Amino acid sequence: MRVRYSSKLWYGLVAYLASVGGTVLLASELDRPWAVLLLISAAVLAVIVWGRQEWIPAFPRYPVTRVTFFKRSSFIHWFVLLSAFLVALAGDLRYLAVPKETFGLAGLLWLASIGFLLWSSFVWSQSTPDYTHELHLPRWTAWEMVIFASLLLVALLARIWNLTGFPDNIYPDEVMTGTVATQSYINPTGRSPSVFSTAWSGIDLPALWFWIVGWFVKVGGSSLAMLRLPAALFGAATAVPLYGLIRGTWGRYAAISGTAILAFSASNIHFSRLALNNITTQFFWTVCFFFLLRGLRSRRPFDWIFAGLSAGLSDYFYYGTRLLPFILILYFCYILIFHWKQGRDYLMNFGLLAAGYLIGFGPLLVQFIRHPHLYFGRGASLMIWSPHVTASFQDLQNAWKTVWPVIRENFLGMSTHNSQDIIYYAPLLLPAEAAILVLGVALLVWRWRHPAAFLMLISGLGVLFVGGTLVAYSNSVPPLINHWTPAFPAFYVALAVPIGAWATSAKVELPTKVRWVVPATLTVGLSLLGWANLNFYFHDYYADPASLRSGSYISAQQNYEVQTAQSRYRSSLGPGYHVFTIGKGSPAYDATTMRYLVAKQQWTMLNNPPAELPSIAVEKNGLAFLFFAGNEQYRELVHKLYPGGADGEVTTKSGKHLFYTYVITPAQAEAIHK
Template identity: 25%
Template sequence: MVKKKIFFVKNINSFYPVLISFVFVFIGQYLMYDNRNLLFGLLFFAVAVIILLLSFFTKKIDIYSLQKDEKINKKIEIILLLAIILIGIFFRVYMIKDVPAGCYRDEGQNGNEAINIMNGVVLDGTSLPVYIERWTQNAAMYMYFVAVSFKFFGIGVLQIRLVSIIFGILCIPAFYFLLRYIFGVKLALLGAFLIAVLRWHVNFSRIGFLGILTVFFVILCFYFAWRTYKERKLFDFIILGVVTALSLYTYLASRLIPVAFFIFLFFLLFKDFKFYKQNWKKMLIGLAAFFIVGFPLFKYAIKHPQYFTSRQSAVSIFNLEMLREIGGRYVEKDGQPKHWTKLYIENVWRTLMMFNWQGDGNPRHNYALKPMLDFVTGIFFVAGFAIMLFKIFAPLNFLLFAFFISMLQAGLLSTESPQAYRTIGLIPIVLILTIIGFQVLNQAIKEEFGKKSNLYFIAFLLLLSGYIGYENYDKYFNGFAKNPGSWAEFSSDEYSMGRYVHSLGDNYIAIIDPAWMNSYTFKFAVYPYKNYVEFSPSEWIPIKAKVEKNFTYILDDTYLPLLPVFKSMYPNGKYSDFRHKFFNSKILYFTYEVPYEDVKKQQDKPVKNGLMGSYYNGIEWKDPPVFTRLDPFILFNWTVDPIMGKFSVKWTGKIKIDIPGEYTFITKSNDYSDLMIDGKVVLKNLGGSGLNAVAGKINLTKGLHSVVLRYYESLHYSKMQFWWRKPGTTEEEVVPSEVLLPQ
């Protein structure tokens, strides 16, 4: 079959209507881009589109006109492409040790799964999974690449991100050859540059997420789909079937690629039925290739449909229970979930606006709600999008539309829109539409200036490319990289403490908050060690374990009041803390390293201090208790309640007073608590939202006094703390264990 270069526009009637339309798009973009005025911005967009499309009616446009490629020296083409790839490499590896910071939990779990694959660990009946049922809830291709990276370069977060970096870089030449096939060299080089520097693509090329593989396969699938339609060779049908099946092993959004093909094939039933008549055998062979390559995944999906669909169900706008739990804009005034059609329409608006107005609000995905496209790219995207819709029944335009509308559904059918990650498959499609916008302007300049236009247009492209590169660099490396929210969202604290515990090795046992200990990031960072246990005040203060090892406490700042307790029990301990990078006064966690000698001395003491706690079902302290234990002090921020459901606790014992005088006692609790000393009610705390503090005063003589401290929990997020202020001081502290004695 004769090869034709298929362009979107030929013979735009006049240079000036096109120029005016782009001026209006520029003004609209200016108004929308920094949230200046959305309504007027959209109005200018609408006027620009009308002017642009009206210029098409004055002269017949031959969409499928035969065009010759602009001639360019092969060596120059290769040099320019390599230069663009080098720019793309720079954007993906510069400051990679620091940006993104930490290791997000999804990355940590991807690393954990890759370790399992590398070590041949049998989970869910196999050591070579095609789909991972646990937290990942995705196909396993990415983890195999990570396992290879671990094998050659060792285990670490950079080795996870290396896979994303490589595929992010591979997207550049892949996208170049796709555009070269459609538009020719000049615009292909521009498109390669756009994907090389686009912040949206750069960000996900530097994070250990699965989605970057989907971008790569969307490019391949689109290329072979269009090539198959044009060339109609058996080889192309087979390759298209293979790459489409392989795409399904990447990320959930890739499941929409076959949907795009189905829409396009349905369109061809009416537009080009000869395609079916002439190629039905080749189509069947391509379909067979698709099913052969995809068979392991399809087999898994049929056998385990509940796991195969669990992730999209969890974030779906059809999940009423989840919508009710999230609340906010997902529910009506009466608290009932909105109908899915309302949410879908809202998501359409939010997702379409993310390109030019307000982008993803997740600090991992984007910087400060900025549009996903830079200022210039957004302008040409609007023009290209309008052309696509105007000439939608041209096969190439409809294929673009099918991909755009299909990949868009990942954001429309789920919560948290606009969602830059779930819609990551849109990146190549959006950039193709952007190139169409440039092509429109290119043709208009050609008509006005003739042969001289090439020089003008190249100079224009160089100027715009410089600005595009600068803006994307600035917003990522000076914006996203220095954004406190982005820093915190990548689990910097969990990764740091994991590496800290890893550095201690087997000579230490880390006593760590259970919420952190069970984090995928922490488990990945500490691998291969398992030198840590779950913190519980009653179990680990003082340390009861009879092992000849050093210990370290790793706790959040709510446990800082325990520091005097630690120092009194373990005077040779060492304190350190980990602070927020951007807010140095904020302590994210602290450590207190305890040498074994101090542990042994404390364990050898004959008297055990604390109050005897009786724990009951319900909120009325009704005997018999479920269990009793000695609690050395009362400073509980339970992440896992000691008893499921509503519960109550009564602590009894003696308090030793060395200095007579007026003492102030405080309970800080989220629900009811009270205190009696020597049978006298000192305070009653009715609780409230968060942590409610109530103080009471009492004069105490030197010696022992009986104490009854009570608390009940009828809500959630159980918290109970017992503090005092001694005579002549203004400083509050947790009542220390050395003054508390069991009954």
């Protein structure tokens, strides 16, 4: 094969290998300058090789007809949309008048306005021309549908398989989520709070999330798996809009690659398997971006309204979504400034998106208007630097000294440094993936004038700067990857772009007879990345306190580690045991956590073992004794009083000792009882 047939193919591989080398060298502080130089060189080479590659245009090729308000048909559609808005307003006023109804008439009016809005915009769209056919989007083929369905299945299975067992560490906020959901919507002491209010005093998350969790627990049973299932479904569902988002601009090879990486990404799987709502934001943002970019191409009202609805609905979940309105405003300004010839034709569409956003936000917007501190208060109170116009060089220097170390740690958190958020204990990506990310970001920056590239850049960088850099806890150190989840869609797009560019260039340059190399290489490469991620997460991953740098976080995780190990061990015994913790100074028993792992298991704390051990009533239940540090001397006494049991030891994955055990099975206990 001659070089002239595949120059971009080989140059692309060289760029990737250089990026891999730079990513690996980042782990060594001495080699870091060389690593940065390699990464910059790889990024420049990627731009040289693929910078001029054609992307699917964001706008129709020819001028389009503006939406005219005074046409009779348009007037009817606008009247229907106005009616939907008035129904939503009625729901807001109802909530303002009766804010303590759990759902009530305000909720019914809210749902009715959403349904009315979607129906009217869909009917309106049927009577407007669709310009997407002019852009020659790739047609769906049978093999692509099979691959897409397979990716969805992988994404789902990776998130719902053995939810109780993985992750092993049980984060306290997961248990608290279940407690708030139970107290609010399963076994409330009074009237259940409104889903349009906030819950969890001091945290003040929108209550709808706890209603959803409570519904799953009520239907599926009080278990850790049911507690974690809602987030898992949101995480898996993101694969659908992400595929469409990437495919609409960068083609099917990029879409397959980006969606595959999301499906098996260790960090995404982890946040999807926690009973926390951080991961929900990526779903709503991806839906919003998909319909927004599709709306630029089609100009159909349904796309714009659905983009706005998804943006408004996202406010019912994680705090990070509150950055989205600013991103959308900045994006509209960008369209009007840098694409003003096309942008002036979209002013009415921007209004449709805003209407969808307000209706999707619904009565919760009234709650935040009444209590504005609930919307920005938490984020503003945690900022390490208050954004303002710098009045002097000294002020600018002080800001740089505050912000730059965090930016540097965030950069290293992509592939080298473990997250310090006490939720995830690894970098965002594997080194092989982070190397692709460097190339993808370079291509997006180079092509920033393309609306899709600019949208991904401002969403990803905006989240990293505000949530990942400016917002932090007083006792934490960066990187805090739990604050990055709204930027996940931008990361996967950046990962998909260079892969799609390489596949497209290789397919063009290679002779027809050997073009099978492209899908074969992608299959092997993505399979290896998938195996590496899944093996790491389900086999090697561990919430190790030693990986943390904050003293208070280390101490907290050491307690969580012992508490989780105790809960996991006890759940492995099953309900037919009476568990005794021997001696003073032992870690506290967490009854709430155990409620989600095993039901009706008895537990007793023996603070005075010499006096209390002989008086244990041995019945049909098995007996299990736990000996923590400082109380091992009572093992001999237990052996003497209850012979025939089995000794054991519980350790961490790395082999660190946590506590000793001694177990009498139910059959042995029944024999002793007789």
